[in-house]
Amino acid sequence: MPFQLPLPFDENPTYAAADFIDAPSNALARDFLARPAEWTNGRLILWGEAGCGKTHLAKIWTEANAARFLEGRLLPPLAPTIGPLVIDDFGAADETELFHVLNAASEAQQPVLLTGRLPPSRCNIALPDLASRLRASLAVEISAPDDELLKTLLSRLAADRQLVIPQNVQSYLLTHLPRTPGDYREAIARLDHAALAAGGKITRALAGRILAEMKPQES
Numbered sequence: 001m002p003f004q005l006p007l008p009f010d011e012n013p014t015y016a017a018a019d020f021i022d023a024p025s026n027a028l029a030r031d032f033l034a035r036p037a038e039w040t041n042g043r044l045i046l047w048g049e050a051g052c053g054k055t056h057l058a059k060i061w062t063e064a065n066a067a068r069f070l071e072g073r074l075l076p077p078l079a080p081t082i083g084p085l086v087i088d089d090f091g092a093a094d095e096t097e098l099f100h101v102l103n104a105a106s107e108a109q110q111p112v113l114l115t116g117r118l119p120p121s122r123c124n125i126a127l128p129d130l131a132s133r134l135r136a137s138l139a140v141e142i143s144a145p146d147d148e149l150l151k152t153l154l155s156r157l158a159a160d161r162q163l164v165i166p167q168n169v170q171s172y173l174l175t176h177l178p179r180t181p182g183d184y185r186e187a188i189a190r191l192d193h194a195a196l197a198a199g200g201k202i203t204r205a206l207a208g209r210i211l212a213e214m215k216p217q218e219s
Contacts, residue, residue: 015059021156023149026053026142033061036084036111040138043102045090045114048142051182054115055088057142061113062086075101083110090114090134091123099130144179153181157188163195169207176211186214 022030029046032038046054062069067084070076072093077100085105090098105112116123119141120134145153154173158165165173177183190210195202 015056017060017063019156020053020056020060021149021152023146023152025145025149026057029053029057029140029142032138032140033057033113036065038138039111041133041136042106042109043112043114043133043137045116045120045134045137045139046142047116047119047139049117049144049180049182051180051185052142052145053181054142058086058088058113058115065111067113072098082108084113085110086113086115088115089117091116091118095125095127095130099127099133102130102133145181147174150174150179150181150184153184154188157185161188161192163188163192163202165191165202166204169202169204172204172207173211183214187211190214 032044036042036044046057048054059069061067065084067086069086069088072087072089072091075087075093075097077097085101087093087098087101102112114134114137119139120131120137121139123131123134125131125134151174154165154170173184173187177187187207187210190213191202191207194206194210198206
């Protein structure tokens with residue numbers, strides 16, 4: 001059963017290219033992002049679990065290609081498609097609006113980058129024409145992170161918050177946290193706040209308490 005991630009703390013993620021961690025899990029996505037001319041029907045869909053780097057890569061591509069970045073849940077009707085377009089979390093978009101935007105982009109011969117938790121083939125899309133267009137797009141998974149990526153992520157998250165995490169605590173977190181970047185970000189945020197309340201020292205016991213708090217409550 002996955003951990004609960006209520007995200008109780010204010011987080012302001014940065015999406016600079018220098019902050020992205022290259023890894024085998026995202027290599028295919030990075031490769032295709034560099035070659036939009038090869039996207040099927042001018043569309044690329046990056047999909048994967050929460051925190052895997054979809055939005056970060058989309059923000060980097062937005063900046064590099066002078067694209068317009070839109071959140072799916074806030075997709076405006078008939079969004080302009082003068083240039084390249086990014087739609088983050090396409091599953092949250094109104095289906096009719098998304099359908100019209102994709103059609104407009106296709107007519108203007110502009111590339112569209114979309115992100116989502118699932119590939120179109122596994123999404124419950126009610127509008128048949130939209131389902132057809134999405135399934136006729138190139139879909140690339142950002143797969144589960146490997147050990148090296150998680151170690152690097154843990155170190156970077158701690159450095160960003162100027163946290164000193166003893167080696168035994170790092171080993172404990174790497175062993176016991178679920179293998180998702182989202183869980184790592186939540187754990188480090190909680191450790192930061194808990195350590196401040198406890199006087200600044202991060203211990204194995206404190207880490208154990210944080211992980212216990214993150215686990216779902218049995219009903």
